[in-house]
Amino acid sequence: MAAHRTAADPLEHPHLTTVGLLVETHAGFTSxxxxxxxxxxxxxxxxxxxxxxxARTPGHRLRMSALAAQTTLxxxxxxxxxxxxxxxGLVRREACPTDRRSSYAALTGEGEARLRRVLPHHxxxxxxxxxxxxxxxxxxxxxxxxxxxxxxVNPQAACASSDAAVEVGAGTAASAS
Amino acid sequence: MAAHRTAADPLEHPHLTTVGLLVETHAGFTSxxxxxxxxxxxxxxxxxxxxxxxARTPGHRLRMSALAAQTTLxxxxxxxxxxxxxxxGLVRREACPTDRRSSYAALTGEGEARLRRVLPHHxxxxxxxxxxxxxxxxxxxxxxxxxxxxxxVNPQAACASSDAAVEVGAGTAASAS
DNA sequence: TAGAGTTATTTGCACAAGCAACCATTGCGC
DNA sequence: GCGCAATGGTTGCTTGTGCAAATAACTCTA
Numbered sequence: 001m002a003a004h005r006t007a008a009d010p011l012e013h014p015h016l017t018t019v020g021l022l023v024e025t026h027a028g029f030t031s032x033x034x035x036x037x038x039x040x041x042x043x044x045x046x047x048x049x050x051x052x053x054x055a056r057t058p059g060h061r062l063r064m065s066a067l068a069a070q071t072t073l074x075x076x077x078x079x080x081x082x083x084x085x086x087x088x089g090l091v092r093r094e095a096c097p098t099d100r101r102s103s104y105a106a107l108t109g110e111g112e113a114r115l116r117r118v119l120p121h122h123x124x125x126x127x128x129x130x131x132x133x134x135x136x137x138x139x140x141x142x143x144x145x146x147x148x149x150x151x152x153v154n155p156q157a158a159c160a161s162s163d164a165a166v167e168v169g170a171g172t173a174a175s176a177s
Numbered sequence: 178m179a180a181h182r183t184a185a186d187p188l189e190h191p192h193l194t195t196v197g198l199l200v201e202t203h204a205g206f207t208s209x210x211x212x213x214x215x216x217x218x219x220x221x222x223x224x225x226x227x228x229x230x231x232a233r234t235p236g237h238r239l240r241m242s243a244l245a246a247q248t249t250l251x252x253x254x255x256x257x258x259x260x261x262x263x264x265x266g267l268v269r270r271e272a273c274p275t276d277r278r279s280s281y282a283a284l285t286g287e288g289e290a291r292l293r294r295v296l297p298h299h300x301x302x303x304x305x306x307x308x309x310x311x312x313x314x315x316x317x318x319x320x321x322x323x324x325x326x327x328x329x330v331n332p333q334a335a336c337a338s339s340d341a342a343v344e345v346g347a348g349t350a351a352s353a354s
Numbered sequence: 355t356a357g358a359g360t361t362a363t364t365t366g367c368a369c370a371a372g373c374a375a376c377c378a379t380t381g382c383g384c
Numbered sequence: 385g386c387g388c389a390a391t392g393g394t395t396g397c398t399t400g401t402g403c404a405a406a407t408a409a410c411t412c413t414a
Contacts, residue, residue, distance in 0.1 A: 015307055023203065120187065123187055146319075
């Protein structure tokens with residue numbers, strides 16, 4: 001019941017509700033994915049994301065710093081995460097031949113197998129949600145708008161794909177973009 | 178460079194890139210907000226969200242469980258978070274007169290002041306992003322699509338507003354919705 | 355009213371994450 | 385070649401988080 005034509009209360013600013021929608025949508029996807037991935041193949045969402053990034057990269061390996069940049073993890077967080085993945089045999093560290101400071105995180109065969117094992121169920125869920133909610137045109141519109149918003153708010157991600165591609169000298173985009 | 182007409186590699190499924198966009202957008206907003214709120218008023222994003230939820234609720238108070246349901250926190254996580262907020266004087270616990278198990282988290286005057294102090298700068302950033310990226314019609318389209326997606330993926334959030342309103346017996350929506 | 359079953363919140367514990375400090379390596383300027 | 389700043393990665397420490405158990409209070413039924 002805020003005033004109508006006087007300056008509206010900033011608490012009711014529509015942009016707040018828009019980001020609220022974004023956050024709630026993200027939360028919904030996240031919790032559903034966490035549940036589904038855990039039940040299907042014992043993967044946490046974070047492990048899934050890391051394995052997926054690696055699997056989508058030509059050569060199936062990425063420098064630690066590149067991998068950290070593509071996720072929400074800090075460098076130290078990634079170190080520990082890769083420790084755990086390595087202990088589980090899903091990833092292995094490889095020395096970088098040109099720079100002995102760097103190391104690659106490389107997807108193992110078992111890592112890819114685990115990923116591909118959970119993928120069908122995960123995709124099934126996504127198809128269920130998207131295709132039940134939108135027709136093809138709406139989905140394309142949403143993607144377009146989201147991409148522009150992503151580029152506006154997170155410009156690093158926009159060029160992460162090309163960076164990562166350059167990383168290993170291949171042409172195909174590595175990141176989601 | 179995946180096959181064109183044979184069954185595409187599930188790793189390249191377009192829905193994966195769509196949720197990737199959503200995640201990256203969310204990450205972008207999150208980190209920018211965290212930085213901005215921290216610099217402006219020493220609020221973490223989580224504190225901001227909690228204070229905002231309370232401020233947008235008629236009566237400026239919410240049951241612990243309702244507050245937990247509206248955020249990504251578990252019940253125990255919220256207990257600790259409210260502990261910290263209470264220690265800072267931004268929130269106080271109030272006993273629920275009708276159910277002695279429950280307690281309300283109520284916004285204090287100082288809490289609202291802190292919130293309103295950081296809000297202008299935060300909104301300024303949002304306006305900057307949204308208005309530079311979209312015209313009014315595109316923004317409305319995005320909101321509509323996002324709302325439907327949110328409802329599909331996180332149906333609890335859709336009715337959280339009415340629940341919360343019933344909570345304190347008022348008619349105005351409390352949640353972002 | 356007594357008791358079984360549920361619900362709201364709080365604690366114990368283990369784990370994951372970030373920051374800052376640290377070590378090793380690289381590249382640059384002299 | 386040699387020091388020096390910058391870079392990539394890993395560790396110590398502190399904090400925050402969820403899960404499970406515990407506590408307290410409510411509801412329903414007999």
